Amino acid sequence: MQEMQYRHDRTGEPVSILGFGCMRFARKGPRIDLEETERQILRAIELGVNYFDTAYIYPGSEDALGRILEKNGVRDKVRIATKLPQYLIKGAGAIDRYFEEQLQRLRTDHVDFYLMHMLTDIAAWEKLVALGIEDWIARKKESGQIGQIGFSFHGNTAMFKQVLAAYDWDFCQIQYNYLDETSQAGREGLHAAAERNIPVIIMEPLRGGTLATRLPSGAARAIADDAHGWTPAELALRWLWDQPQVTCVLSGMNSIEMLEENCRVASSCEAGSFGREELALVADVRERILAATKVGCTGCRYCQPCPVGIDIPALFSAWNMMATDGKAHARHVYLQTVGLQRDPAFASACVRCGTCESHCPQHIPIREKIQEADRALRPLPDRIAGAVGRWWALR
Ligand code: SF4
Numbered sequence: 187m188q189e190m191q192y193r194h195d196r197t198g199e200p201v202s203i204l205g206f207g208c209m210r211f212a213r214k215g216p217r218i219d220l221e222e223t224e225r226q227i228l229r230a231i232e233l234g235v236n237y238f239d240t241a242y243i244y245p246g247s248e249d250a251l252g253r254i255l256e257k258n259g260v261r262d263k264v265r266i267a268t269k270l271p272q273y274l275i276k277g278a279g280a281i282d283r284y285f286e287e288q289l290q291r292l293r294t295d296h297v298d299f300y301l302m303h304m305l306t307d308i309a310a311w312e313k314l315v316a317l318g319i320e321d322w323i324a325r326k327k328e329s330g331q332i333g334q335i336g337f338s339f340h341g342n343t344a345m346f347k348q349v350l351a352a353y354d355w356d357f358c359q360i361q362y363n364y365l366d367e368t369s370q371a372g373r374e375g376l377h378a379a380a381e382r383n384i385p386v387i388i389m390e391p392l393r394g395g396t397l398a399t400r401l402p403s404g405a406a407r408a409i410a411d412d413a414h415g416w417t418p419a420e421l422a423l424r425w426l427w428d429q430p431q432v433t434c435v436l437s438g439m440n441s442i443e444m445l446e447e448n449c450r451v452a453s454s455c456e457a458g459s460f461g462r463e464e465l466a467l468v469a470d471v472r473e474r475i476l477a478a479t480k481v482g483c484t485g486c487r488y489c490q491p492c493p494v495g496i497d498i499p500a501l502f503s504a505w506n507m508m509a510t511d512g513k514a515h516a517r518h519v520y521l522q523t524v525g526l527q528r529d530p531a532f533a534s535a536c537v538r539c540g541t542c543e544s545h546c547p548q549h550i551p552i553r554e555k556i557q558e559a560d561r562a563l564r565p566l567p568d569r570i571a572g573a574v575g576r577w578w579a580l581r
Pocket residue numbers: 491492493494495496498535536537538539540541542543552553556
């Protein structure tokens with residue numbers, strides 16, 4: 187295998203172009219599979235990955251990462267990025283409390299890259315400024331407890347530029363992939379950051395896996411028929427690394443095979459190597475996906491829990507599956523995962539409180555879309571079959 191490639195942070199230190207996204211660690215039932223995760227983290231370090239991205243709200247993630255790094259004495263070989271859950275903060279004291287808890291979970295005395303998590307508009311940053319965050323950051327940087335300060339962003343391009351200009355950031359993190367070239371911060375936002383010499387970390391490079399394993403058949407066929415012989419994930423990753431403004435691409439890797447494959451691609455890509463043919467392939471695949479996809483849900487689950495129990499990502503995932511796996515299969519999956527539960531929460535139970543929409547980084551009009559999805563996934567015969575199935579199971 188060739189060697190990992192590195193781009194640079196604002197101080198000139200090397201950052202591996204592939205970062206380990208720690209939101210989706212391997213699981214054993216409801217818990218993180220610590221043994222398997224340890225194997226993967228150590229292998230990633232061996233292959234040159236030096237950027238590990240976690241967050242306060244990723245269940246068990248900071249703790250697992252901290253334990254594994256401490257146990258193996260490899261804390262100094264990696265750079266940890268974690269995030270302040272700014273949306274939970276009500277008073278100035280909470281900032282310190284979350285940060286101290288994060289240091290304890292991570293078993294470290296410093297965080298290399300600290301982000302304001304999920305800023306969606308300038309108001310969220312201004313709220314933090316009013317609580318004294320700028321002085322707080324200056325003190326933490328001065329003491330060495332924080333190396334570099336940034337923010338992760340889900341919002342529109344105009345708002346991204348406002349947040350970017352509001353502070354002297356060391357780096358930022360955006361959702362970016364070939365389906366989001368003109369949404370979220372978009373290519374325009376990426377370039378705006380580069381103009382300010384602000385390194386950009388990329389999240390959702392595969393749109394929650396859609397661009398790797400859930401492509402509509404026409405899009406998958408276009409990639410398979412292309413002479414490069416790339417996999418769908420490889421195309422999406424190469425498209426990102428082709429752009430020199432991209433510093434590091436996070437991938438939520440949870441198997442050794444996925445890790446080694448991503449490292450192989452990261453070792454062999456080159457900025458500026460996409461020509462007319464490669465860009466035409468991306469344009470063709472994008473068009474085919476957009477023609478088939480029902481809703482741009484990434485499965486992040488930020489909209490959960492819903493007060494009446496509607497599993498929104500499961501509903502949208504099944505709905506999108508209609509394009510990739512066919513109607514019958516999608517309906518069957520939905521029946522199995524939701525419809526046959528003892529007390530299933532269908533879209534009809536929605537009380538239109540709007541909580542889900544206020545948390546959705548993709549700005550999906552969830553209240554409206556869940557009704558459409560429900561109509562598509564549960565035509566009358568399926569409603570009857572579901573009711574009979576539940577009656578049979580519960581009798
Ligand atoms: S609007 Fe409907 S789906 Fe969204 S959180 Fe409220 S009840 Fe749940």
